[in-house]
Amino acid sequence: MQSVSHPRVFAAGDVAAYATAMPKSGVYAVKAGPVLAENLRAVCEGRAPLSWTPQQRALHLISTGNLNALALWGRWSIGGGWVWNWKDRIDRGFIRRFDTDA
Numbered sequence: 001m002q003s004v005s006h007p008r009v010f011a012a013g014d015v016a017a018y019a020t021a022m023p024k025s026g027v028y029a030v031k032a033g034p035v036l037a038e039n040l041r042a043v044c045e046g047r048a049p050l051s052w053t054p055q056q057r058a059l060h061l062i063s064t065g066n067l068n069a070l071a072l073w074g075r076w077s078i079g080g081g082w083v084w085n086w087k088d089r090i091d092r093g094f095i096r097r098f099d100t101d102a
């Protein structure tokens with residue numbers, strides 16, 4: 001997460017280009033966030049930053065409109081309304097975690 005050219009610059013998520021090319025995906029951005037936060041704290045306190053190895057493979061659920069979606073896992077893909085429902089449940093569950101009124 002530390003820039004190879006500017007060591008005082010850290011990045012994660014879509015704005016970062018990693019040595020190993022990865023798709024720009026919320027899956028990676030969400031998991032990188034806490035590590036980035038810890039690394040910023042570490043550097044400010046003079047500790048060594050943690051290394052971070054993104055998972056090799058991630059499940060991608062991509063909405064294709066009309067309440068349909070595709071599920072991609074490596075070279076495999078499957079689509080349909082049930083995938084959209086699955087994705088919708090996951091997305092709503094994720095957003096609910098930030099609901100401060102609950």
Ligand SMILES: Cc1cc2nc3c(=O)[nH]c(=O)nc-3n(C[C@H](O)[C@H](O)[C@H](O)COP(=O)(O)OP(=O)(O)OC[C@H]3O[C@@H](n4cnc5c(N)ncnc54)[C@H](O)[C@@H]3O)c2cc1C
Pocket residue numbers: 012013014015024025026027028029061062063
């Ligand atoms: C249409 C669409 C659908 C997607 N669907 C999925 C999906 O189903 N699953 C999935 O995993 N990923 C999905 N993605 C990808 C996912 O949205 C991104 O990978 C993820 O949001 C990246 O998170 P991030 O925090 O790096 O960047 P972002 O979520 O883009 O956050 C960056 C934030 O910085 C703010 N910002 C920009 N410039 C400034 C500035 N100068 N000052 C202050 N703030 C600024 C922006 O307003 C934004 O809020 C989708 C992307 C798109 C476009």
